[in-house]
Amino acid sequence: MDKKEKLLTISIAAYHVEKYLAKCLESFAYRDLEEELEVLVINDGSGDAINAIAMEYVTKYPKIFHLIDKKNGGHGSTVNRGIKEANGRFFKTVDGDDLVAKEGLYHLIDLLKRTDADVVVSDYETFDDRTGQTLERIVMSPKECISGNSYVWSDVCQKQYFVMHSITYRTSLLKENPISFSEHCFYVDAQYCLFPVPWIRKAAFLKETVYRYRLGMTTQSMDICNMQKNCAQHEKVLDSLLNCYRSYEAIVDTATKAYMQKGCAKFFVSQIKIYLSFCPDKERKQQIVKLDQKLKKEFPAIYDAVANKSVRLLRKCHYHIYTIASIACRRAYGLKGVHYDKKSDL
Structure with missing residues (x-):
């Protein structure tokens, strides 16, 4: 794996998402981001089909995509492994059946280049699994906060509770503190949102949609x-x-x-x-x-x-x-x- 430090590591949890993974990876496949972006596709013990899809992107964009094939351990284990392997200054996790918006991704990377924040919070949207139509945009940025600016965490954290889809952490915060997520377990997104909080000192906000969250699948843990x-x-x-x-x-x-x-x-x-x-x-x-x-x-x-x-x-x-x-x-x-x-x- 290319050990050159990147700006942003995206950790993709890939467990039996063969139907969706290519679209997810395609939302990161931009050659002009090769120097800034690292995408870790973590196959959580779901077989060769996931590896085959991931390797298409590893071969085509070797500076961006990397495949990690591991035994099944659940969503928490993919995040733990992603943090361990991350070479990016910042870290974001994305489910293999979701994706990101191109314009939002570029705005996020632009902000990460200049921010001193420990966490960056961006808006996200939901979309329908069958039609692809956007269902709702969820605004995470407090109205009084200027997009791109950073703020003392204790001054802004009471204005909103931030969810996994909106969060990008500084990687060192995750690596250097006693943070580990439960394995073989659903609902660890709640841990992802809470466990790092004691070490956050500054937060920045991006008033752009980055994450696109797929809704309507009966296999989802929130059903x-x-x-x-x-x-x-x-x-x-x-x-x-x-x-x-x-x-x-x-x-x-x-x-x-x-x-x-x-x-x-x-x-x-x-x-x-x-x-x-x-x-x-x-x-x-x-x-x-x-x-x-x-x-x-x-x-x-x-x-x-x-x-x-x-x-x-x-x-x-x-x-x-x-x-x-x-x-x-x-x-x-x-x-x-x-x-x-x-x-x-x-």
């Missing part, structure tokens, strides 16, 4: 049926976020602490929604009550940071409206077959 199936993994990630907060709450500044509380609270609400999405029964209700009471006892600041109206109403009603909330949740997700024992005290 509610898959979230039900992977509920235990979601619980594992929630525990890891709470442990991260516990480890650093005493040493980070007040604004950063509040930011971490917000991130944990958001993921906690997602966990409650998974529980509510199952057919209502006593066991599921008890899971909600137990988890909420644990949060209140062990992490009162995160408990108070929960802003979701439905969860707050559940608490206010002492969970007596659990069955109604569960049915409403299932209907919102389009789930059928709401069966429960009306005689039971839910």
Whole structure:
């Protein structure tokens, strides 16, 4: 592999994305970026088809693309490996079934050349898997922040919570601190957003769309049926976020602490929604009550940071409206077959 330092490393998680990978890689295939850009295609144990697609780009653009073929370890393992192998001053992760916008990529690289920020936050958009049509642009840049400028992290972090698709980190921040993401596990994007936070000192914002996130695939981990199936993994990630907060709450500044509380609270609400999405029964209700009471006892600041109206109403009603909330949740997700024992005290 070419060990010359680059400006930006893109780590692409490639696991059974044969249908989409070529389009993903094509969004980085620009010869005038050969000196700045490094793209690591990390085949996470999904066979020769991924390697064949990746090698077409390695052969055609050897200064940009590099193939890493490894045993399956999940999304977290691809990010861990990407960080280890990265030669870029900055690091961004992209899923193999997504892509980037050309104009946004060029604007990002231009900003990275001159910024002193530890994290660069850009806008992103979603698009439909079937039609390719843009569905929504998600604005991540605070209105009062000037595109391209850098700001003290504690001055701006309370204005928005930044998601994986919007984030580009300074690579040294990831390499030089005790940051590692769970392997053989879904939902590590939440770790990616939170674990590096204690070491961020400056942030820059790019008011351009860089990441394009594909929606509409039933195989996606965020599909509610898959979230039900992977509920235990979601619980594992929630525990890891709470442990991260516990480890650093005493040493980070007040604004950063509040930011971490917000991130944990958001993921906690997602966990409650998974529980509510199952057919209502006593066991599921008890899971909600137990988890909420644990949060209140062990992490009162995160408990108070929960802003979701439905969860707050559940608490206010002492969970007596659990069955109604569960049915409403299932209907919102389009789930059928709401069966429960009306005689039971839910």
